[in-house]
Amino acid sequence: QQQVKQSPQSLIVQKGGISIINCAYENTAFDYFPWYQQFPGKGPALLIAIRPDVSEKKEGRFTISFNKSAKQFSLHIMDSQPGDSATYFCAATRDNYGQNFVFGPGTRLSVLP
């Protein structure tokens, strides 16, 4: 119940295309869902996050879509750029005191020029 599943494992997209990464969770107590971006040789960095009281959150070219009934959420990267090439992790936690993240296994995105 603590797992977060993430797909695909790797993704290749042409410059200007849309990258879509999907995550699914089991624990209905989770109520905070961040996405992290990790470049080679760097630590993960928070990209965008959503709480289940909204179905979508957009920040620039990055959008999270959230489907509470299906227990799924996804990251959409519009107009993908070579600089977006990185590993993306979804995560989930209870948006509460003292809880810790469960991370998905990661998606390696390559955006071709």
Next chain:
Amino acid sequence: DSGVTQTPKHLITATGQRVTLRCSPRSGDLSVYWYQQSLDQGLQFLIQYYNGEERAKGNILERFSAQQFPDLHSELNLSSLELGDSALYFCASSPREGLYHKNIQYFGAGTRLSVL
């Protein structure tokens, strides 16, 4: 630059040895978290400290221990090292205790441990 400093960047050691990884959190952050990242296990939470006290434990082996000092820096001690302990070890910090939308976690660049 996240403001979280981890040393050393790389560490090569032999099986059975003991190593210490160091983390300096962002200025003002009271919480420190340790994670292990390996190819087959992904990013796994190990342990969390808040203002010097242990607050949460994840998948941390008994051979591993950590502490947070009065100046808020933290050390992760790994002993009786095995080949399978080879991984990237990340430290993260946040201003407050707990992980929620107003308490963002910032990661350091990691320490790559190779056990030969």
